[in-house]
Amino acid sequence: MLRTLLAASLALPAQDGATRADWPHYGGQTSAWRYSALDQVNASNASRLITAWAFQTGETDGGMQVTPIVVDGVMYVTTSKNNVFALDAATGRELWSYRYILPKGFTVFYGPWNRGVAVADGRVFLGTLDNNLIALDSKNGRELWRVNIEDVNQCGCNITAAPLVVKGKVITGVTGGDSAHRGYINAFDAKTGRHLWRFWTIPAPGEKGHETWTGDSWKFGGGSAWMTGSFDADLNLTYWSVGNPAADFWGGNRKGANLYTDSVVALDLDTGKLKWYFQQIPHDVWDFDTAYENVLIDLPVNGQTRKLLVNVNKGGFTFVVDRTNGEFVAGWPLVKNLNWISGVNAKGELQGRNEPVVGKAKIICPSIGGGRSWNQAAWSPKTNLFYSTGIEWCEEVVAVPEQPKEGQVYFGGTFKLTRKVMQGEAGGHLGAYDPISGKRAWLYEYKYPLLASVLATAGDLVFTGDAEGFFFALDARTGRKLWSFQTGSGHRGGPIAYSVNGKQFIATPTGWGSALAGLLPQLWPEAERFRPGSALFVFALPEDTK
Amino acid sequence: MKYVLLIAFAAALFAQPQASVARGDKLFAQGCSVGYCHGAGGSAARAQRLRGRSFDRVYLSKVIRDGLPNTAMPAWGDRLTEPDIDALVDYIQSLANASADVPSPVVSGAPAVPQADQAAATPAEYRRGRELFFDPHRADRCAVCHRLGGAGSPVGADLAQSASLKISDGPRAIRYGRARGVRSVVLKDGDKFHGILAEKNGTRYWDLTSLPPVLRGLTSAEIQTVQRQSAWRHRDVVKAYSLEDLQAIWNFVRWLAAKQ
Numbered sequence: 001m002l003r004t005l006l007a008a009s010l011a012l013p014a015q016d017g018a019t020r021a022d023w024p025h026y027g028g029q030t031s032a033w034r035y036s037a038l039d040q041v042n043a044s045n046a047s048r049l050i051t052a053w054a055f056q057t058g059e060t061d062g063g064m065q066v067t068p069i070v071v072d073g074v075m076y077v078t079t080s081k082n083n084v085f086a087l088d089a090a091t092g093r094e095l096w097s098y099r100y101i102l103p104k105g106f107t108v109f110y111g112p113w114n115r116g117v118a119v120a121d122g123r124v125f126l127g128t129l130d131n132n133l134i135a136l137d138s139k140n141g142r143e144l145w146r147v148n149i150e151d152v153n154q155c156g157c158n159i160t161a162a163p164l165v166v167k168g169k170v171i172t173g174v175t176g177g178d179s180a181h182r183g184y185i186n187a188f189d190a191k192t193g194r195h196l197w198r199f200w201t202i203p204a205p206g207e208k209g210h211e212t213w214t215g216d217s218w219k220f221g222g223g224s225a226w227m228t229g230s231f232d233a234d235l236n237l238t239y240w241s242v243g244n245p246a247a248d249f250w251g252g253n254r255k256g257a258n259l260y261t262d263s264v265v266a267l268d269l270d271t272g273k274l275k276w277y278f279q280q281i282p283h284d285v286w287d288f289d290t291a292y293e294n295v296l297i298d299l300p301v302n303g304q305t306r307k308l309l310v311n312v313n314k315g316g317f318t319f320v321v322d323r324t325n326g327e328f329v330a331g332w333p334l335v336k337n338l339n340w341i342s343g344v345n346a347k348g349e350l351q352g353r354n355e356p357v358v359g360k361a362k363i364i365c366p367s368i369g370g371g372r373s374w375n376q377a378a379w380s381p382k383t384n385l386f387y388s389t390g391i392e393w394c395e396e397v398v399a400v401p402e403q404p405k406e407g408q409v410y411f412g413g414t415f416k417l418t419r420k421v422m423q424g425e426a427g428g429h430l431g432a433y434d435p436i437s438g439k440r441a442w443l444y445e446y447k448y449p450l451l452a453s454v455l456a457t458a459g460d461l462v463f464t465g466d467a468e469g470f471f472f473a474l475d476a477r478t479g480r481k482l483w484s485f486q487t488g489s490g491h492r493g494g495p496i497a498y499s500v501n502g503k504q505f506i507a508t509p510t511g512w513g514s515a516l517a518g519l520l521p522q523l524w525p526e527a528e529r530f531r532p533g534s535a536l537f538v539f540a541l542p543e544d545t546k
Numbered sequence: 547m548k549y550v551l552l553i554a555f556a557a558a559l560f561a562q563p564q565a566s567v568a569r570g571d572k573l574f575a576q577g578c579s580v581g582y583c584h585g586a587g588g589s590a591a592r593a594q595r596l597r598g599r600s601f602d603r604v605y606l607s608k609v610i611r612d613g614l615p616n617t618a619m620p621a622w623g624d625r626l627t628e629p630d631i632d633a634l635v636d637y638i639q640s641l642a643n644a645s646a647d648v649p650s651p652v653v654s655g656a657p658a659v660p661q662a663d664q665a666a667a668t669p670a671e672y673r674r675g676r677e678l679f680f681d682p683h684r685a686d687r688c689a690v691c692h693r694l695g696g697a698g699s700p701v702g703a704d705l706a707q708s709a710s711l712k713i714s715d716g717p718r719a720i721r722y723g724r725a726r727g728v729r730s731v732v733l734k735d736g737d738k739f740h741g742i743l744a745e746k747n748g749t750r751y752w753d754l755t756s757l758p759p760v761l762r763g764l765t766s767a768e769i770q771t772v773q774r775q776s777a778w779r780h781r782d783v784v785k786a787y788s789l790e791d792l793q794a795i796w797n798f799v800r801w802l803a804a805k806q
Binding site for chain 1: 577582586589593613615618619621646648651680682689690697699758761
């Protein structure tokens with residue numbers, strides 16, 4: 001079967017974002033498809049999946065948000081508070097562990113979690129809660145180098161996302177978009193840790209784009225790149241999403257478009273120089289980060305194949321742009337409950353802005369929790385469908401004028417979730433969409449938000465997990481549920497597919513937690529009793545499966 | 547007369563908690579209800595629900611004042627007054643029997659929560675120096691190598707404890723001062739760098755090739771040679787600072803070091 005796959009891979013087009021035996025990057029490949037070409041487990045036999053092994057990390061604070069990396073039969077996972085485990089991917093046997101020692105007594109405002117490592121050339125790269133980027137020896141977990149990007153006590157920011165590693169460079173952003181902080185993306189030499197370049201997400205005085213900020217607001221304007229970027233080897237561009245400007249709900253002292261917050265930026269890999277940008281939300285006052293994954297796909301648009309980039313933002317709106325130049329191609333809403341804009345025009349500009357006001361509560365949909373959270377979507381080149389979760393919910397929000405203090409929380413308002421939604425009931429769903437038109441093939445609905453990433457496979461399967469602990473497989477073409485398994489705690493991480501010696505495995509982290517998980521009891525009181533956890537469950541077909 | 551006084555006293559007693567609860571409500575809305583913390587009206591977010599729960603008064607004020615180490619709960623003691631902490635305790639205790647239905651958020655007026663502000667605690671004449679020392683917008687800020695006042699990196703000398711700060715040195719010492727402890731390290735793979743030994747008798751080095759410095763976890767098997775003489779000069783990393791800047795930094799460092 002592997003040989004067939006290898007032969008098939010030679011015939012595939014240039015933009016091949018499918019994974020095979022390994023799951024080498026956070027989003028699968030650097031194109032962030034979250035799609036595996038493995039089809040040993042498929043729609044006809046998925047109902048027979050059984051557990052191959054499980055692994056308990058012991059660190060349940062904040063749940064388990066990781067997407068495992070698999071390289072050459074070894075799986076690398078992280079837990080909250082920056083512990084790393086290397087496991088035999090076939091058996092779950094622990095090969096080594098790395099215990100990170102956090103400095104005493106500091107406050108982790110953005111939460112203790114970690115979303116994974118990057119692995120390349122015998123090194124494992126980890127971003128930490130106190131803003132260290134660390135390289136470990138992949139053979140034994142020995143620390144090879146560490147560099148402190150910024151003093152956590154000064155910036156109030158930390159690294160929770162998995163870094164991106166390509167062509168000998170490790171790239172990482174930082175949290176801090178809800179604090180008085182100025183965001184950035186840094187590249188380091190993978191071998192030595194030496195700093196290579198920094199892209200400031202907010203231009204300094206004298207730089208282009210600085211005129212979109214007033215006064216000193218650029219120093220404290222947020223703009224954190226808090227998830228993992230993508231990379232296109234042909235264009236040598238790395239794509240990062242920049243989050244919301246601070247203060248979140250009040251923009252009175254940052255008048256202007258606030259570049260490059262809520263933008264997708266395309267950076268030259270070698271220099272970090274801005275090639276192009278596309279700002280989705282000029283002057284955001286909703287905390288609707290353009291922060292999530294950039295999915296790189298090549299598809300025909302009006303009869304011509306174009307290199308595209310698909311990005312869903314926290315406002316529940318999907319933007320499709322040409323990834324060679326940032327030109328707007330299409331935009332569509334992922335959720336029904338969306339009233340912060342009425343839509344976008346032919347250039348992708350926001351229409352009918354509905355902004356929070358000072359001193360008076362206003363209903364905004366979706367809520368600050370997002371029309372989707374950061375848990376990633378999946379793209380299948382086999383079904384030509386884009387699989388994304390979405391959340392229907394609204395909030396009452398009020399803006400409050402606020403002055404920034406370096407490194408301190410800078411929200412500029414307050415909110416509460418409300419049951420008063422525009423359409424239907426509050427809840428979550430997983431849908432299959434045409435990535436350009438947004439036309440929906442099917443929708444799987446669920447009473448709570450779905451907060452785990454989605455995995456699509458060549459076996460015509462789509463996997464994700466829910467808040468109550470069920471990990472399940474849907475038919476990629478119909479959305480029909482084919483299999484489910486109770487892992488004992490809710491899902492907030494990223495399931496993956498990989499193979500060892502020709503045998504396919506499906507792995508999922510399990511462990512309820514996160515800022516959003518904590519918010520759920522505002523609408524669903526019973527969610528307060530959803531238990532945390534931190535484990536990996538790995539599934540395969542029984543040996544006798546034909 | 548006695549009765550009037552007694553009534554007035556009783557009214558004051560009764561009014562006090564109500565005013566205090568209202569003050570606590572406002573403080574809570576702006577400082578504690580944010581999405582990463584306790585949610586509107588203590589209805590739960592990332593941090594635990596406070597609404598509909600009973601808490602001990604002493605426990606509440608201690609946690610608000612000192613925080614909970616290694617969690618997201620910060621210590622508010624340095625930015626809230628005791629009456630404000632009492633107001634928050636009054637408000638949180640008032641939530642014990644509150645209904646699950648949280649009122650709509652309405653906050654008006656200027657922000658009530660003072661934030662910790664280290665810069666504001668620095669006298670005006672030293673602020674420029676402080677800003678330069680810790681300026682996050684510059685890659686060559688002093689704090690990427692030096693600790694001062696409990697902040698910064700422990701690569702070079704901790705300036706608050708440095709006995710070498712003499713008035714006679716002046717700001718030129720920053721530019722031309724001798725770099726102590728910087729060595730030339732050559733690795734067996736051909737890499738070489740100027741570095742500072744991270745701990746006595748160890749083989750981990752701070753690699754000074756780029757900023758921020760990199761802590762290299764080397765083993766003796768990877769190191770070819772280490773020379774105690776090095777061509778590294780402090781002036782190369784501070785070359786973007788004018789003499790005026792250095793004077794400001796010098797004044798600030800001397801002020802803070804003396805204070806400690």
